[in-house]
Amino acid sequence: MQNFTFKCPTDITFGKGAEEQVGKKIKAYGGTHVYIVYGGGSVVRSGLLARVERTLTEAGIAFTVRGGVQPNPLVSHAREGVREAIAFKADFILAVGGGSVIDTAKAIAHGVANPKTDIWDFWSGRAKLTKSTPLAVVLTLAAAGSETSDSAVLTNEEMGVKGGINTPFNRPTLAFMNPELTYTVPKKQLVAGISDIMMHTLERYFTKVKEQNRLTDLVAEGLLKDVVASARVAVQDQTNYDAMSEIMWCGSVSHCNFTELGRSKDFSCHKLGHALSAKFNTTHGESLTAVWGSWAKFVYQDDLPRFAHFAEAVWDVPSDFGDDKAKAEEGIRRQVAFFKELGMPTSLGELPSGVLKDTTLHDLADLVTAKGTKTVGNFHPLDWKAVSDIYTMANHEI
Numbered sequence: 001m002q003n004f005t006f007k008c009p010t011d012i013t014f015g016k017g018a019e020e021q022v023g024k025k026i027k028a029y030g031g032t033h034v035y036i037v038y039g040g041g042s043v044v045r046s047g048l049l050a051r052v053e054r055t056l057t058e059a060g061i062a063f064t065v066r067g068g069v070q071p072n073p074l075v076s077h078a079r080e081g082v083r084e085a086i087a088f089k090a091d092f093i094l095a096v097g098g099g100s101v102i103d104t105a106k107a108i109a110h111g112v113a114n115p116k117t118d119i120w121d122f123w124s125g126r127a128k129l130t131k132s133t134p135l136a137v138v139l140t141l142a143a144a145g146s147e148t149s150d151s152a153v154l155t156n157e158e159m160g161v162k163g164g165i166n167t168p169f170n171r172p173t174l175a176f177m178n179p180e181l182t183y184t185v186p187k188k189q190l191v192a193g194i195s196d197i198m199m200h201t202l203e204r205y206f207t208k209v210k211e212q213n214r215l216t217d218l219v220a221e222g223l224l225k226d227v228v229a230s231a232r233v234a235v236q237d238q239t240n241y242d243a244m245s246e247i248m249w250c251g252s253v254s255h256c257n258f259t260e261l262g263r264s265k266d267f268s269c270h271k272l273g274h275a276l277s278a279k280f281n282t283t284h285g286e287s288l289t290a291v292w293g294s295w296a297k298f299v300y301q302d303d304l305p306r307f308a309h310f311a312e313a314v315w316d317v318p319s320d321f322g323d324d325k326a327k328a329e330e331g332i333r334r335q336v337a338f339f340k341e342l343g344m345p346t347s348l349g350e351l352p353s354g355v356l357k358d359t360t361l362h363d364l365a366d367l368v369t370a371k372g373t374k375t376v377g378n379f380h381p382l383d384w385k386a387v388s389d390i391y392t393m394a395n396h397e398i
Helices: 018-028 048-058 075-088 099-113 119-124 187-205 214-234 241-254 268-280 284-315 324-341 358-369 384-394
Strands: 011-014 033-038 062-066 092-097 135-139 151-156 161-166 174-177
Touching: 011 018, 011 241, 018 048, 018 092, 018 135, 018 174, 033 048, 033 075, 033 099, 048 062, 048 092, 062 075, 075 099, 075 119, 075 151, 092 099, 099 119, 099 135, 099 151, 119 151, 119 161, 151 268, 161 268, 174 241, 187 214, 187 241, 187 268, 187 284, 214 241, 214 284, 268 284, 268 358, 268 384, 284 324, 284 384, 358 384
Parallel strands: 011 174, 033 062, 033 092, 092 135, 135 174
Antiparallel strands: 151 161
8 A cells, every 4th residue: 555644624514504513613713703795696585694694693603605606706896706705804705606616715715815916926826825814614506615625716818728727625614505505406517527526436446546545546436336226316306315316425535635645646537627628618627528429539548447447446348358459449438428328518519619729729739738848647647749649539519
């Protein structure tokens, strides 16, 4: 087993009515002025925001609210939140929503703690983050895993760049997770979230590290199989508590680094997807499934035994199906077929932007590799040509 360090300090309250504990627990952690962040308004219409506000009032905690976070959240919106939260003297930030809301709240938390630094300086690497503001999360969408992760992603619309940072200061202090809050999520968001959960696991499962850590593999493989089984129930009945509970918890485990332990994240597909989102505002989950199959076909021969094992362990490909190459290819086919079963795109041509011109593919490769000055990923480090080749492989209709 390889060496690793692991710390996930988030205090999680999971289950029915979890959101009723918000005020009590924030007060226990010293919060007195809470800056609430939410998205497009569904939490208002559902009454969730009002319930959360009531718990804060009952706990004697002052609060103010900012809505309007959009998918592929913008740094400009977060900057405005920083200014408001500082003026309010916020000592706790509270996200009520999914990954985009949580990532925005993380940025605001960093900005409040570092008022003399523009938050994009942390994302660009010009400044080092050394402190932040306590953050709580009421999760409404199982997808990004941001409620337990050390990552946060923002889009700088002025620069046309989408990027993320990984830091322990991104870990929320508190997370409140009630699967019932996901019952009314639009089907498109549900399946995109399920796909994102799988991708967070796959991007850790396929890395250059060869040392054995069987428990970590079993956790990752079990998580993927659980997501598949639960997703097939949830897409038919989104009010199935057990299925939605499994999906929600898998989302948290998939991105808290527990399925990683000593390995390096590959996340090359995320980099390719971020470029699509930056250029076309592509939905995050869709950007990932549109390129994963092409990435896998491009790299799988680097470690045929690993891909063959994945096929057997996750997709039940029989051990006597053929040699490692045949099993690996069948595993990739079944993973792509499952994305299709969910109704997710598995090529660029299925995205709203459609089949792209070669010049556009080259522009995307420039975004991913900083015009050829860096590589991405570690399972098979991708230079500009490799990125361009993968985009080209994916650049077709169904």
